[in-house]
Amino acid sequence: MPDQFNAKRYISNGVKISVKTVAIGAIADFEDNFGYLWGSDKPKNQRDEDELEWGEVWQKVRTSILDRANNSQKTLLDNLKRFSISKKKVYQEFNDERV
Numbered sequence: 001m002p003d004q005f006n007a008k009r010y011i012s013n014g015v016k017i018s019v020k021t022v023a024i025g026a027i028a029d030f031e032d033n034f035g036y037l038w039g040s041d042k043p044k045n046q047r048d049e050d051e052l053e054w055g056e057v058w059q060k061v062r063t064s065i066l067d068r069a070n071n072s073q074k075t076l077l078d079n080l081k082r083f084s085i086s087k088k089k090v091y092q093e094f095n096d097e098r099v
Helices: 007-038 049-080
Strands: none
Touching (some): 007 049
């Protein structure tokens, strides 16, 4: 780690990665399990009317999930700014019994 380790930046980056991972993972799981509803495995021009309608619904839900994740991330990072954070220093003592 660099000499000028910034604990708050380290935690902020961890928050960003965690929130994005949860949101994108949830979206991916939903698409894997329900993508057949909107014909996710077909080109758009080969989808039937129901699949196109489900596709529109899914896009609204997907956008809502991402917006909520972004809002949660922003709130977490704003709250983090209110605190002073530093890295805890670890000291190890060695006893040399040979002396």
